[in-house]
Amino acid sequence: MKQFKQEGYVGGIESFVLVSMYILVKLFFHIPRELSAEAGTASWMVPIIACITVIPIFLCIERVANRFSRASLLSISGLFWGRYVQWFLGLLLTLLLIVHSGYQMRIFAEFIIMTLLPSTSIATIIISSTVLCIFLAYNGLENLSRTAWLLFPLAIFVFLVSIFLIGFQGHLYYLSPWLGYGELATIETGIRFMGLYKEMMLLMLIAPLFRKQKVFRRVGFGSLLFSASLFTIVQIVLHLNFPFPGAKEVGFPLYQLARLINLQFILQRLEPFMVFAWSTVSTVGIAVGFYASALAATQGSRAPDYRPFLVPLALLAVMVAFIPESSIEAVNTYTTLMMLFPIVFYGLPVITWMWMTFFYREPEETK
Amino acid sequence: MRFFSWLLLCLFLISCVAGCSSGRELERTAFVLTMGIDKGENGFLNVIFRVAIPRSMDIRAGGETTTLQETTKPVTITAxxxxxxxxxxxxxxxxKLDFRHLRIVLMGEELAREGLVYHQIDALERNPEFRRTTYVLLTEGPAREIFLSTRPVLERSVSRYVDGxxxxxxxxxxxxxxxxxxFVSEMETYHVDPVLPMxxxxxxxxxxxxDxxxxxxxxxEYVQRQKGKTEPGGKTTESxxxxxxxPTEFIGIGIFHQGKLIEKWSGWDAKAYNLLxxxxxxxxxxxxxxxxKFTYAIELNKSREPKVNIDWDNETPHISITLSLEGDLRSLQSLQPYVNPDGMATLENNAASSIEELIRQVIVKAQEKKIDPFFLSRYVRMRMAYIQDLQVLKWREDFSRAQVDVHVNVKIRRPGLRIQPAEEYEYTGG
Structure with a gap:
């Protein structure tokens, strides 16, 4: 398709960083608190269990991409079920991604108001961040992935140093009782939170931009494992510092954790560094969301270029961002959507893989 | 057309970078450095703020102040x-009052006795201007009284005073x-009674x-005032x-149970508490x-983590606590030649048994009140698999009838810069 001709191939490391950032946006929101509420002291196991459950789904994406020389999943679905199904699936994915990005923007704005700019109107924050995200997304995945890769080393360094310093102040006994509400309850929570990695669906849209299948596979597994590791580390550090009944009530957990760094005379008030890491990841992540939604619309409608979709879809995302009446409503809806979206995001590649395996035959095979 | 589009976009972006409406100019901000909360009349609170006067602290700007009172101003509001x-x-x-540099919050005793401290903590947690790393203390009597009478010996900066x-x-x-x-973490943790420094x-x-x-x-007058005082400083809750x-002393701890201050422990008790x-x-x-006769002093630091073993005999826990301390000899008033293997062992054993005795006393005090400020239940929960088990545990009841064995190991590593004490060979007194 034309849009892929216009865009260059993406590098392995850059796309790994980009997909990871897209997945990790929610880590800086309220999600650590949600995991804590659901699994108690065993919340650190939830990202691991969720990751293990998602790996077979990624394998489906990988197998399908491999069979069709890394065509996008929407093109493949068009091949299987016709252009109307492709159009419908494209529309569905676009809408879901826009709603997802809209809620992310709203939570991002609420966080900014709560922590840094208490008197600034939410419209100013949402609109200015939308302009920035459009700017980032306009030049495509190559631009986004390079931006992400440029910022990543500093962001991850700051993030890991902060997490290490906070973890060092915590107490191991707050991680006990070790199995939370029980093994089965923890596994069940892990499965319910498969949506932690739902952004991995980006890979099924950008598959044509990879040079080799090996790179595509590595990016998928790498970003899954990397995100799972960070989710797990954050949950451990959260529980080392906040006893489990209180951990589920912490406003913005990572920010609150960063504010706890206090080595008396030596080191304190390090949260601006964490805010840098958080705003970097969030901005790039939301911009990727815009890009992904435009790409889904392009691939669904077989349009030649994604750019004309970008601004109208971003405006739709802004409208979505204004739907929740309060920050609590925004985070609760976002959590619900995180549970529901995987039905489509994971269901589509699984069904496609099953169709490919059981029903689809190459034209020469059918002769 | 393209040029005008870019121009329009730039003009729009200018509106975004012109500044945020949350901007807080330093010249328009009053930094509150310490805060006190007392129970007032008719259900009101007396809230006292100590506001910094930054100019008075800057010698280059003509500030020549030497005391805390000259660098800050207290304001009390009833609300x-x-x-x-x-x-x-x-x-x-x-x-505009700004609490981002708040270092300390004082809670009045009456507030604590009536179980109102927890109710004030929510504001300190919820408002982003307050940091969770701010220190909280409990005052004996009204916080405002302490606020107005405190006179740091050296510091004129509240931050340095508090840090010190x-x-x-x-x-x-x-x-x-x-x-x-x-404090909030202990409030929210199962089977521990929170404490505040006094x-x-x-x-x-x-x-x-x-004046x-x-x-x-x-x-x-000083000699006159000493009369009738037999206990060493810090042993009791007396000044x-x-x-x-x-005039202000930071000594002892206040223990909360079910939201209310129920016990005040002395400085010595606080040492035992800190060990446990x-x-x-x-x-x-x-x-x-x-x-x-006479005393000797050792500066002891923790050499190992406390070792606590809890065995259950039916419903009764047997708690075995081993504490390891090591340090340097700081004084030998008796002038006895203890600095040899036998003598040091005598001093170590004597120190260990004194600390053991002190710890037993505070444990008995806690058991009588059915409280566990030491958070010994952490050793029980570390062996637990499920949260449900922790929730049904009746630790305070169990702890109140527990048999507790305390063993303290003290090791004197260094005798200081003197080996045996100075000795005048003709001296026979002492």
Whole structure:
């Protein structure tokens, strides 16, 4: 398709960083608190269990991409079920991604108001961040992935140093009782939170931009494992510092954790560094969301270029961002959507893989 | 057309970079450095803010102040809540109150006794201007009284004063430095009773306060005041026998149970508490000499983590606690030649048994009240698999009838810069 001709191939490391950032946006929101509420002291196991459950789904994406020389999943679905199904699936994915990005923007704005700019109107924050995200997304995945890769080393360094310093102040006994509400309850929570990695669906849209299948596979597994590791580390550090009944009530957990760094005379008030890491990841992540939604619309409608979709879809995302009446409503809806979206995001590649395996035959095979 | 589109976009972006409406100019901000909360009349709170006067601290700007009172101004507001007090304060303070540099919050004793401290903590947690690393203390009597009478010996900067006091707490163990985060964490944790460090005014020093300055009393009066005092300083909750310095003393801890202050423990008890709670860093301990006359002192630091083993005999827990301390000899008043393997072992055993005795006493006190401020239940929960087990545990009941064995290992590593004490060979006294 034309849009892929216009865009260059993406590098392995850059796309790994980009997909990871897209997945990790929610880590800086309220999600650590949600995991804590659901699994108690065993919340650190939830990202691991969720990751293990998602790996077979990624394998489906990988197998399908491999069979069709890394065509996008929407093109493949068009091949299987016709252009109307492709159009419908494209529309569905676009809408879901826009709603997802809209809620992310709203939570991002609420966080900014709560922590840094208490008197600034939410419209100013949402609109200015939308302009920035459009700017980032306009030049495509190559631009986004390079931006992400440029910022990543500093962001991850700051993030890991902060997490290490906070973890060092915590107490191991707050991680006990070790199995939370029980093994089965923890596994069940892990499965319910498969949506932690739902952004991995980006890979099924950008598959044509990879040079080799090996790179595509590595990016998928790498970003899954990397995100799972960070989710797990954050949950451990959260529980080392906040006893489990209180951990589920912490406003913005990572920010609150960063504010706890206090080595008396030596080191304190390090949260601006964490805010840098958080705003970097969030901005790039939301911009990727815009890009992904435009790409889904392009691939669904077989349009030649994604750019004309970008601004109208971003405006739709802004409208979505204004739907929740309060920050609590925004985070609760976002959590619900995180549970529901995987039905489509994971269901589509699984069904496609099953169709490919059981029903689809190459034209020469059918002769 | 393209040019005009870009121009329009740039003009739009200018509106975004022109500045945020949350901008807070330094010249329009009044930084609150310390805050006190007391129970007022008719359900009100008396909230006292100490506002910094930055110019007076800057010598280059002509500030020549030497005391805390000259670098800060206290303002008291009576209101229904902390938030209301903050809003009402704006009616008379020309700048916006800012709490991002707040270092300490004092809670009045009456507030604590009536179970109202927890109700005030929510405002400190919820408002982003308050940091969870702010220290919280409990005052003996009204917080406002302490607020107005405190006179740091050296510091004119509140931050350095607070940091210094908290550092001393850690280094001497007569109390425990606790932040809002620590206090809230203990509030929210199962089977532990939270504590707050105590501070109080010394009545002897208060009598020396004249025109906001402390003028030490004459020798005869000081000697007179000592009469009838038999207990060493810090052993009881009474104020120290002293003259001069800051009227405020940071010593002892207050223990909360079900939201209310139920116990006040002395500085010595706080040392034992710190050992059991594993918040002990180091402290100078003074013991009675094995000969029964004179004292010797050792500066002891924690050499290993406390080892606690809990075995259950039916419903009764058997708690075995082993504490390991090591340190340096700081004084040998008796002038006995203890600095040899046998003598050191005598001093170590004597010190260990004194500390064991002190710890047993505080454990018995806690058992009588059916409280566990030491958080010994952490050793039970570390062996638990499920949260449900922790929730049904009746630890305070179990702990109240527990058999507790305490074993303290003390090792004197260094004798200091003197080996055996100085000896005048003709001297026969002592």
């Amino acid at each position: 229904r809540s902390i938030s209301e007090a903050i809003s009402l304060a704006s009616t008379n303070i020309e700048r 006091i908290m550092s001393n707490m850690r280094e001497q163990g007569y109390s425990r430095a606790i932040t809002i985060h620590d 501070l109080k005014n010394n009545p002897m020093v208060l009598t020396e306060k004249k 906001s300055k402390i003028v030490p009393m004459p020798e005869s 120290l026998i002293r003259s001069g310095g800051n 709670r594993d918040t002990y860093d180091r402290a100078i301990w003074t013991f009675t000499d094995p000969s029964g």
